[in-house]
Amino acid sequence: MNVKIKRLSEHAVIPKYAKQGDSGFDLVAIKDVIIEPGETKKIPVGLAFEIPEGYELQIRPRSGITSETKLRVQFGTVDSGYRGEVSVTVDNIEHVRYSSQPRIMQGIFAGDNDFNVVKPTLTHFPKVNKGDRIAQGVIAPVIQATFEETNELNETERGENGHGSTGIKERDC
Structure with a gap:
């Protein structure tokens, strides 16, 4: 499959697959970004894609960022009709640190220096650097459904049992 790519920045990196058989290709940041806790x-990434109709570009996390920092890349979809710049949404899940631990006194929160946020050096905050491989892209087929309203759905063994209904632990351990 051929996918046309338009470079929107001189710093943009045209994607490539790292190894034969890889499903994902790297998406690279074009500028430095500090993401403070919360x-x-x-x-x-400085690129626009022409994704063929019937496909999407999925934006997925890279395991190195997730396992080594508090940054979390959000899964995203770039539809075939979108022609603008692709960007990667990133959360910093680190908690904000305070100069003193708040405590409850007479029903209100209180603490030394009441909730002054610690101002650490920039090295305390995860930083995405220009040139960092921040996410991976996967081109995937899209199936569009035809929706049919009904008053009845087929019954299954699971039924309406939702989140956690199958338990956490393997029963035979």
């Missing part, structure tokens, strides 16, 4: 930022 923040979410969109990181541009």
Whole structure:
């Protein structure tokens, strides 16, 4: 499959697969971005894609970022009709640190320096650097459904049992 790519920045890196048989290709940041605890930022990759109709570009996390930092890349979809710049949405899940631990006194929160946020050096905050491989893209087929309203659905063994209904532990361990 051929996918046309438009470079929107001189710093943009045309994607390639690292190894034969890989499903994902790297998406690379085109600028430095600091993401403070609790923040979410969109990181541009400087590219626009012409995804063929019937396909999508899935944006997925890279395991190195997830296992080594508090940054979490959000799964995303780029539809075949979109022609704008692709960006990667990244959350910093680290908690905000305070100069003192708050405590409850007479029903209200109180603490030394009441909730002053610690101002650490920038090295305390995860930083995405220009040139970092921040996410991976996967081209995947899209199946569009035809929806039919009904008053009845077929019964199954699971039925309406939802989240957690199959348990956490393997029963035979």
